[in-house]
Amino acid sequence: NFSNFNIIVDGLVIDCKFPDHLRKTYYELCCAQESFLHKDLLKQINLTLAVGVIMETTNIAEGIRACEARASSHEDFVVWKKTLEAFELLGMNVKFLLKRIDGLLSLSARPRDPAEHEGYKEMKLERAHAGAKMKELESRMSSVKDTLKKMDVEMEEMLRRLATAPWYFAED
Incomplete structure (x- = not known):
């Protein structure tokens, strides 16, 4: 003791x-x-x-x-x-x-700073990659929207022409 x-x-x-x-x-x-x-x-x-x-x-x-x-x-x-x-x-x-x-x-x-952890760096890289993919998809969607708008305009024009066409075409 x-x-x-x-x-x-x-x-x-x-x-x-x-x-x-x-x-x-x-x-x-x-x-x-x-x-x-x-x-x-x-x-x-x-x-x-x-x-x-x-x-x-x-x-x-x-x-x-x-x-x-x-x-x-x-x-x-x-x-x-x-x-x-x-x-x-x-x-x-x-x-x-x-x-x-x-x-x-x-x-x-x-490391105590989350930015120093390897997992954090990987996730940040994945996020940047996903961000780039999102921008690419947004660009494609914008292009599709533009195409659809053009098609809508063309459809409206075709409908207007059809609706205002002279009657003599309707018999053919």
């Missing part, structure tokens, strides 16, 4: 170096991973560096928990990833945090 939890580096208990909330968060991270995250830190590592690595790992974990993909910047995620990769080289168990950051990076890399 938390009251029995001690952070030990090179045989030294370093709990006093951590504020209570960070120590508790680090405890929860260790419990979640069923392991002390710092157990494989390089032997004979500078104590101040070890404390800094544990603290910053905990701060990043809190940042991940608190972030909202839209509110947190892509640059923050990149910095966190590079920091954790460096800590991993020092022996800190942070693979689970790196995995979470990779997920956040993939979400934050998605």
Whole structure:
């Protein structure tokens, strides 16, 4: 349990170096991973560096928990990833945090402007194509309307001629 939890580096208990909330968060991270995250830190590592690595790992974990993909910047995620990769080289168990950051990076890399989505571009192209087809059809319909108007005029003229024709043609 938390009251029995001690952070030990090179045989030294370093709990006093951590504020209570960070120590508790680090405890929860260790419990979640069923392991002390710092157990494989390089032997004979500078104590101040070890404390800094544990603290910053905990701060990043809190940042991940608190972030909202839209509110947190892509640059923050990149910095966190590079920091954790460096800590991993020092022996800190942070693979689970790196995995979470990779997920956040993939979400934050998605375009937020609808104009940047591939589907949107395709639909816009289809709409433009449909617009061109509509103009072509409207042009054809206009041509057909013009032809029908000419035919109406010709029919009216033929009806007028027939109606006003001399009677002698009617017997033939």
